[in-house]
Amino acid sequence: MKVVSIHPVVLFRFICLSGIIRVMAILSAAYVGQSFGAFDVFQGVTGSIPHGGKVGLVGPNGIGKTTLLLILAGLSQPTSGSVTIARGARIGYLPQESSDAFTGQNHTVYAEMLGAFSALLADEQRLREMEIMMAQQEAPADLLARYSQLQAAFELAGGYHYQTRIKQVLTGLGFSEPDWALPLPHLSGGQKTRALLARLLLETPDLLILDEPTNHLDMEAVEWLEGMLKTWDGAVLVVSHDRYFLDRVANTIWEMNSAGIEIYRGNYSAYVVQRQSRWELLTKAFADFKAYAEKEMDFIRRNIAGQRTQMAQGKLSRLAREVEAVRVGGVGIIPQLNSKGWLQLSQGLDLRRPASTVGELQQRLGELPAPYQPLTLNLTLRPSHRSGNIVLRTTNLQAGYTAQVPLFQAEDIELHRQECAALIGGNGTGKTTFLRTILGELSPLSGEIELGASLKIGYFAQTQENMNPNNSVLDELLLHNNMLLSEARSYLARFLFRGDDVYKQVQSLSGGERSRLALALLTLAEANFLLLDEPTNHLDIPAQEVLQAALENFAGTVLLVSHDRYLVDRLATQIWELRDGRLHVYAMPYQAYLAQRQQELEAAQLAVTLQRETVPAARQTNGQQLSKNEQRRRAVALSELEEQITLTEKRLDAISQALQDTTQAQAFDKIQSLSIEYTNVTEELDALLSEWEILHE
Numbered sequence: 035m036k037v038v039s040i041h042p043v044v045l046f047r048f049i050c051l052s053g054i055i056r057v058m059a060i061l062s063a064a065y066v067g068q069s070f071g072a073f074d075v076f077q078g079v080t081g082s083i084p085h086g087g088k089v090g091l092v093g094p095n096g097i098g099k100t101t102l103l104l105i106l107a108g109l110s111q112p113t114s115g116s117v118t119i120a121r122g123a124r125i126g127y128l129p130q131e132s133s134d135a136f137t138g139q140n141h142t143v144y145a146e147m148l149g150a151f152s153a154l155l156a157d158e159q160r161l162r163e164m165e166i167m168m169a170q171q172e173a174p175a176d177l178l179a180r181y182s183q184l185q186a187a188f189e190l191a192g193g194y195h196y197q198t199r200i201k202q203v204l205t206g207l208g209f210s211e212p213d214w215a216l217p218l219p220h221l222s223g224g225q226k227t228r229a230l231l232a233r234l235l236l237e238t239p240d241l242l243i244l245d246e247p248t249n250h251l252d253m254e255a256v257e258w259l260e261g262m263l264k265t266w267d268g269a270v271l272v273v274s275h276d277r278y279f280l281d282r283v284a285n286t287i288w289e290m291n292s293a294g295i296e297i298y299r300g301n302y303s304a305y306v307v308q309r310q311s312r313w314e315l316l317t318k319a320f321a322d323f324k325a326y327a328e329k330e331m332d333f334i335r336r337n338i339a340g341q342r343t344q345m346a347q348g349k350l351s352r353l354a355r356e357v358e359a360v361r362v363g364g365v366g367i368i369p370q371l372n373s374k375g376w377l378q379l380s381q382g383l384d385l386r387r388p389a390s391t392v393g394e395l396q397q398r399l400g401e402l403p404a405p406y407q408p409l410t411l412n413l414t415l416r417p418s419h420r421s422g423n424i425v426l427r428t429t430n431l432q433a434g435y436t437a438q439v440p441l442f443q444a445e446d447i448e449l450h451r452q453e454c455a456a457l458i459g460g461n462g463t464g465k466t467t468f469l470r471t472i473l474g475e476l477s478p479l480s481g482e483i484e485l486g487a488s489l490k491i492g493y494f495a496q497t498q499e500n501m502n503p504n505n506s507v508l509d510e511l512l513l514h515n516n517m518l519l520s521e522a523r524s525y526l527a528r529f530l531f532r533g534d535d536v537y538k539q540v541q542s543l544s545g546g547e548r549s550r551l552a553l554a555l556l557t558l559a560e561a562n563f564l565l566l567d568e569p570t571n572h573l574d575i576p577a578q579e580v581l582q583a584a585l586e587n588f589a590g591t592v593l594l595v596s597h598d599r600y601l602v603d604r605l606a607t608q609i610w611e612l613r614d615g616r617l618h619v620y621a622m623p624y625q626a627y628l629a630q631r632q633q634e635l636e637a638a639q640l641a642v643t644l645q646r647e648t649v650p651a652a653r654q655t656n657g658q659q660l661s662k663n664e665q666r667r668r669a670v671a672l673s674e675l676e677e678q679i680t681l682t683e684k685r686l687d688a689i690s691q692a693l694q695d696t697t698q699a700q701a702f703d704k705i706q707s708l709s710i711e712y713t714n715v716t717e718e719l720d721a722l723l724s725e726w727e728i729l730h731e
Contacts, residue, residue, distance in 0.1 A: 060085050060123050060241050060269050061106060066115035068101050075101055078294035078363055088263065088270045090284035090302060094408045095546050095574040097290050099273045100130060100245055106271065107243050126239035130246045130273075132227040136218040143221070143229055144214040147200045151238035154196055157188045189690065194716045203232045206258035211632075224250030230286045233454065235262065244272040248279055251595060252460055254315060275575055277302050277600035291406040293364055301616040302600075306579075316405035319365045327353060327399055331668070334392060353390035354395050354548035361402055411580040412528035413553060417562035422487035425449045425563055426472065430481035431617075433464060433471050437479050441467055444481070444617035451486075454585070454592040456602040456624065459612030465595045466496065469565050470618070472593070492561025496568045496595075498552045507531055507551055510540055515558045515626045529554045545572030553581065562590035569596045587669065599624070643725075675725060689715060 041361040043644060056189045058566045059082035068079030085091055093099055104110040106117055107127040115652060116571070121124065129135075134148070148155065164181045167173050173660050192199070202212060203586050209229045227250050234242060242263075260282040263270055274280055280287070280302035287298040296312065330353045337346040345522035355376050359367045362385055389395035427451040434441035441464035449455050470476045470627040472483060501510055511522050529550045543551065549572045556564070564585075570578045585592060586604055596602055602624050609620040620627045660670040703728075 058085075060084055060087075060121055060374065061125075061271075062118045063106060064116050064118070066102070066112045066117060068105065068107060069113045076290065076292050076294070079115065079290070079482055081288060081295055081297055083271055086267065086269055087238075087286060088266075089272070089283050089286045089288055091271060091273045091290060091295075091346060092279040092302075092575050093290035094576050095544075097292065101241055101273070101289055102290065103127070103245050103273060105409050118233075120240075121296045122239075123241060124239040125241045125243060126234040126237060127228070128242070128244045132230045135230050136221075138216050142215050142217055143204070143209060144200065146218060146233060147204065148227060150233055151196045154188065154193050155189055155245065157184060157191075161185060161188060173187065177549075186690070194712075195720075198720055203235050203262075206255065206262065207232050208255040211215045225705045227254075231259075231494050236636055239268060241271065242266070242269065242270045246273055246275065248274060248276045248439070252601075253458070254460075275570075275573070275578070275597070278598070278603065281600065291408070293362070293403070293406055306564060308362060313405065313407055314490070316365065320402075320405050323356075323360060323368070324364050324399075324402070327357065331396060331399070332394075334395075337562040338392060350392065350395065351388070352397075354390070355624055357395065357398050357402065358385050358388050361398070364405065392640060402467050404718055407528060408576045410576045411530060411553070412549065413580050413584045415557060415564070415584045415588045415590075417588075418490060418560035419488060419562065420589075421451055421489050421562045421591065423451050424699075425451055425486040425489065425731065426593070427484040427486075429479065429484075431478055431483060432480040433468055433476070434478070434479055435467070440479050440615075440728060442612055442615050444468075445619045447617075448612070449591065449593070451591050452589065453607045454594060455608040455610055456606035457593060457595045457610045457612070458597075458602065463612035465612060466567055468612075469567055469593070469595065472565065486563075489563050490559070490561045492556050492559040492564045494552055494556055494564070494566045494569050496571065498548050499692050501540050501551070502547070503539070505540050506537050506544070507540065510551065511554065511558075516643050528555065544578070546574060550577065564588070564590060564592045567590065567595045568597065569594075570596065570601060619653045630707060675722065679722045681717065681724060682715060686715050686719060687710070 063079050064081040065077075068075045069077075078104060084545060091099055091102070101110070104127075105112050107125055108117070109127065110118070123437060126420065135164065138418070161181070161184060163178060164431045166182070168177055171704075172668060174519065188194075189532075209225075209228065209232070213225075216225075218226070218229070231244075231247055247259065251259065254280060256276070260279060263272075263283045270283065272283065282301075284301050285299070287300070287302060289296045289305070289309070292562040298308050298312075300308070334350050334353070337349070338341065338348075359370075363370075389398050424449060427443055428447040429448070432440045432442070435445065443612050447720040459465055467476065472485070472489065502513070505513065508519075508522060511526060515522075517525070525534055526532075531538075531547075531550070533553075537546070540548070540551070549569070552657060553569070569581060573581065578598070582601055582604055583595075585601075592605065596603065606624050607621075609622065609624060609625075611618045611620065611631075620630060622630065661684075
């Protein structure tokens with residue numbers, strides 16, 4: 035017998051073509067561009083999302099991220115390029131704002147979630163109808179076989195767990211049980227966005243496209259969503275300003291600019307490390323190309339009318355094509371031009387006619403844009419003088435608006451110079467109230483607040499209510515600092531207010547523009563103690579990075595109120611958490627705080643479990659002290675729970691098998707008995723799994 039050896043590459047190609055390995059991308063974009071009239075929003079977007087890929091899309095505000103998502107989701111058409119979606123792939127899209135979602139629908143939140151399981155609900159109804167038929171004496175002979183087949187398919191599709199899934203998703207996204215009965219028209223815009231996200235998660239599309247999904251979520255819901263997306267079987271494309279979220283979810287970053295996207299492997303932190311070196315390489319490659327082009331131009335000028343005219347004309351033609359390709363696709367496009375040729379490349383890129391004369395080519399060469407680097411703030415925070423060593427101290431502090439209903443009682447605080455305390459907690463717990471109490475705008479209900487010596491406080495308000503809405507940007511700056519008009523315009527340019535932007539009224543500014551103006555005014559204050567209330571809320575990622583760097587180099591003290599966990603993780607030396615009407619002080623960085631809180635939660639959950647077991651044991655021993663064996667038994671409660679789950683799952687499998695093996699003669703009585711037992715054991719398993727999830731949360 036002759037043995038035929040197969041080359042590994044040939045074997046791999048066969049496996050791929052036969053579908054054994056899914057290597058085809060679920061979505062591919064080729065040279066996608068979008069223009070409005072003569073204005074190019076972006077062009078040349080090329081990339082692919084593999085099955086199971088988790089892609090984070092980042093870029094400055096206004097670059098066209100939402101427009102690109104709409105194109106990739108099939109909700110808008112590009113002006114150039116193409117998008118290819120794998121055959122049969124289902125795409126779910128979450129817009130940034132969903133206030134118009136569910137228009138004309140009057141059913142409840144829970145009923146909307148049930149809509150994700152319409153096929154299962156139909157099968158469930160058919161099973162009930164078949165059970166009624168089997169109870170009749172003249173049931174069809176093949177009814178039991180059809181029932182068993184449908185029930186097996188129903189179980190495999192999650193028919194006995196869909197209600198549990200709905201509960202987990204709604205609870206995870208912050209819907210309390212009473213909210214489930216709310217009619218959809220009664221929901222706020224944020225609640226509608228969360229409801230739409232819940233429906234998408236329950237539908238399990240092959241590709242989830244999410245535009246700022248964390249905007250309307252509290253910290254607990256964001257963390258739940260992170261866990262869900264990390265284990266998501268499908269692919270994810272997400273736009274988010276939450277850098278910590280991108281760190282936890284993404285394994286690829288697409289950095290978008292007007293000339294396309296740059297692709298980085300890894301999460302957000304890996305992208306930041308790679309980005310600087312890539313910028314340096316692109317800058318060098320661009321300089322090398324310009325030097326090469328100038329050398330070629332020198333040859334062309336000297337020989338275009340001489341004896342080597344034909345050679346000069348050839349160089350002119352080739353260089354003109356290279357310059358045009360670089361204009362559209364950057365210096366990285368040259369290898370593609372050399373391998374594909376001009377005609378093939380021009381089919382994908384929106385290329386103009388190449389220059390045909392020396393003068394035209396020289397002009398286009400001079401107009402080539404340098405490699406993209408986003409415009410960023412020029413922000414430096416410098417205190418005018420040094421404060422005392424102790425900046426803030428509280429004793430027995432109780433804060434709020436009325437003594438009858440205080441917002442919180444604080445553990446004693448001591449904050450030192452050059453420390454950064456992060457004040458975190460849910461909405462409405464009193465974070466802004468605490469800042470106002472420190473500023474003296476509110477008096478403590480009880481206890482004391484002591485501010486240190488030589489303090490100069492700078493306050494960044496979340497809503498910037500201290501600005502005059504009728505002022506222009508320039509007038510608002512001059513109101514806070516008397517400087518020459520030229521100096522004021524130059525100063526505002528550092529915060530990206532250029533040209534006529536300085537004449538915009540404050541009331542017409544976007545959230546990001548208001549935040550940049552507030553940072554400009556804060557810088558002028560030269561404070562040594564900064565109180566920052568959600569400073570990154572409306573900033574794009576490049577601006578967030580600049581603010582972070584400025585605060586890392588700040589020689590003063592910072593009290594930071596923020597949901598931006600990435601910023602908190604980088605800056606905080608203390609964590610102050612408002613929870614359950616109390617301000618808890620953790621004199622440690624953020625990661626240590628997370629570990630400490632996890633230990634506290636596990637200890638509390640274990641205590642609840644042990645308490646449940648202690649009551650019957652105490653009755654049996656009539657109050658006698660527990661033996662060492664009893665204490666040891668309780669210490670392994672979690673292990674026993676896992677054993678119970680395993681045994682219950684085996685019982686469920688046995689009942690399922692018995693249902694399939696039941697004969698027509700035994701039909702109704704036995705099937706009814708087994709069905710009841712199956713339901714009871716399923717509920718028992720759900721209860722055990724819920725308890726297991728609580729212990730491991």
